[in-house]
Amino acid sequence: MKKYALVIDHAACWGCKTCEVACKQEFHVPNGVRLISVAEDRLQLKDNGLDFVFYVNVCRHCDDPACAAACPDEAIAQRQDGIVVMDYDRCTGCQACLEACPYHAIDFDADRGIAQKCNLCHQRVDRGLIPACADNVCLAHCIYFGDSAEIEQKMAKRV
Amino acid sequence: MLSPEQAQKRLGGQRFRLASNFAIINPKCVWDAIVEERPYPVKMLFFISSNPLMTRANAREVYRALEKVEFMAVADFFLTPTAELADIVLPAATWLEMDYIGDFWKRHGYLLPRRKVIQVGECRSDHEMLNALAHRVGQGEYWWDTFEGGLDYILEPMGITWREFEKKDYIRGEVKYRKYEQKGFSTPTGKLEIYSTLLEKWGYDPLPQFREPPESPYRTPDLFRAYPYILITGRRLPGFFHSENRQLPWMRELHRDPVVEIHPETAQKEGIVEGDWVTIESPRGRIRQRAKLFAGIDPRVVGAEHAWWFPEKKDPGHGWDESNINILTDNSYEACDPAMGATHVRTLLCRIYPERKQGGLA
Structure with missing residues (x-):
């Protein structure tokens, strides 16, 4: 099965956080829980002036997901297409995955007493759509989803 | 439409003679008329699309005036700190709840019929309120039977009525x-x-x-020694607009607190750490915002956000004077632009220091 790729071009991101809002609209996770988040890194001095750096954090859908290994309830599993999906019905809220994730990409939803993470909008992807954050909402057009070779081509064309 | 005698009574009309040619009155002229009853007492205020307690200079004076005025009505979508001081709050219709002509200042030539799609409760549009009010105060002859007549009046030069226009997608004039x-x-x-x-x-x-601002390192060097930074106010944030949208939890998740930008070197000098609550103080008062270290700002300048109130605070004040930069701004007539009466909100002097120093906490 073909693997999907989600690529975020940090150099192009200018921190509008529209991806965060699109994700919230898709899943309505409570205040404080963020499946994708944009952080502002310090402004950096570059050769030709000032440069703003933003950092987008989201589940990496690792090849060997540490969260899945840490979950005692087998609530996290990797699909054949690489998407690491958390089954919220099986989650008991032990938060072992939060500890295990090396990217701090999993949040705890205190309202429902469960962990939540980016499931790469698999419910959309399976219907032929692309993830909410990548669906032409990004004002800087820096979130790419799909075939990794095609994404590379698209990014190379961009100046 | 005003008779010359009536036009003479415009508050501040003689002082700010450019503004008096527009529908603009320097706010302090109104506050003074209420508080000091000069040149005559103003006894009633009706605010539309306005939250002056948060957005007008010298907020404490604004508060005194709004508290004293005999009758005050506010039309708004939300119970702002200003609306909380009103005798009557009228729920205003949003743009989806009213018919209107989308002209967007006509610069591209397009006119769109903006049709009402929903009626929520008893909300009415500001325009409808004003039209109805005009009839009640005996000025009906200058207005329309209903506000739809106003839309027809706007469209008259094109030879169509609102009823005809609302069936179209858009009209574009000659460019x-x-x-x-x-x-x-x-x-x-x-x-x-x-x-x-x-x-x-x-x-x-x-x-x-060029005129040096009313307070500045050069104009007021003594004051500058006590207030050694230049304060600019009104740093813009995408998603918020002036005092709007503070009640939206999602927006607040993206930007929870008011933020003041200072240069890292300045922060170090003042003992300020990223994310600290800091006190910003001017000769008029002091407020709190959170420090954000930012190398893109001049080390002599401090850049604060404006119009911060906290709808999540359930007392009627909603924290209006905690982080409100207009506690610090000056609205004295001498400090205003002499022609327009605009207040100087980006050329103030201030001091800035960590809040923990003030309370004696570590």
């Missing part, structure tokens, strides 16, 4: 460029006036001049 080549500019001389003959007529310097 003309370089109109000045035939008609000149809309100035008395028809020229682009760098030397303004109108300002001259109203008794002002007709040429643009």
Whole structure:
């Protein structure tokens, strides 16, 4: 099965956080829980002036997901297409995955007493759509989803 | 429409003679009229799309005036700190709840019928309120039977009514460029006036001049020693607009607290750490915002956000004076632009220090 790729071009991101809002609209996770988040890194001095750096954090859908290994309830599993999906019905809220994730990409939803993470909008992807954050909402057009070779081509064309 | 005697009574009309040619009154003229009853007492206020307690200079004076005024009505979508001081709050219709003509200042030539799609409760549009009010105060002859008549009036030059227009997708007028080549500019001389003959007529310097701000390192060096930073206010945030949208939890998740930008070197000098609550103080008062270290700002300058209130605080004040930068701004007539009466909100002096110092906490 073909693997999907989600690529975020940090150099192009200018921190509008529209991806965060699109994700919230898709899943309505409570205040404080963020499946994708944009952080502002310090402004950096570059050769030709000032440069703003933003950092987008989201589940990496690792090849060997540490969260899945840490979950005692087998609530996290990797699909054949690489998407690491958390089954919220099986989650008991032990938060072992939060500890295990090396990217701090999993949040705890205190309202429902469960962990939540980016499931790469698999419910959309399976219907032929692309993830909410990548669906032409990004004002800087820096979130790419799909075939990794095609994404590379698209990014190379961009100046 | 006003008789000359009536026009004479415009608050601040003699002092700010450019503003008096627009529908603009310097706010302090109104506060003074309420508090000091000069030149005559103002007894009623009706605010539309306005939250002056948060957005007008010298907020404490604004508060005193709003508290004293005999009758006050506010039309708004939300219970703002200003609305909380009102005798009557009228729920205003949003743009989806009213018919209107989307002209967007017509610069691209498009006109769109903006049709009402929903009625929520008893909400009414500001326009409808004003039209109805005009009838109640005996000025109905200058207005329309219903506000739809106002829309017809706007559309009249195109020879259609609102009922006809609302069936269309849009209308685009003829687009003309370089109109000045035939008609000149809309100035008395028809020229682009760098030397303004109108300002001259109203008794002002007709040429643009540089003047040092009312308070500055050069104009007020003694004050500058006590307040050693230049304060600019009103740093813009995408998603918020002036005092709007603070009640939306999602927006607050993206930007929870008011933020003041300072240069890292300045922060170090003042013992301020990223994310600290800091006190910003001017000769008028002090407020709190959170420090954000930012190398893109001049080390001599501090850049604060404005119009912060906290709808999540359930007391009627909603924290209006905690982080409100207008506690620090100055609205004295001498400090205002002499022609327009605009307040100087980006040329103030301040001091800034960590909040923990003040309370004696570590």
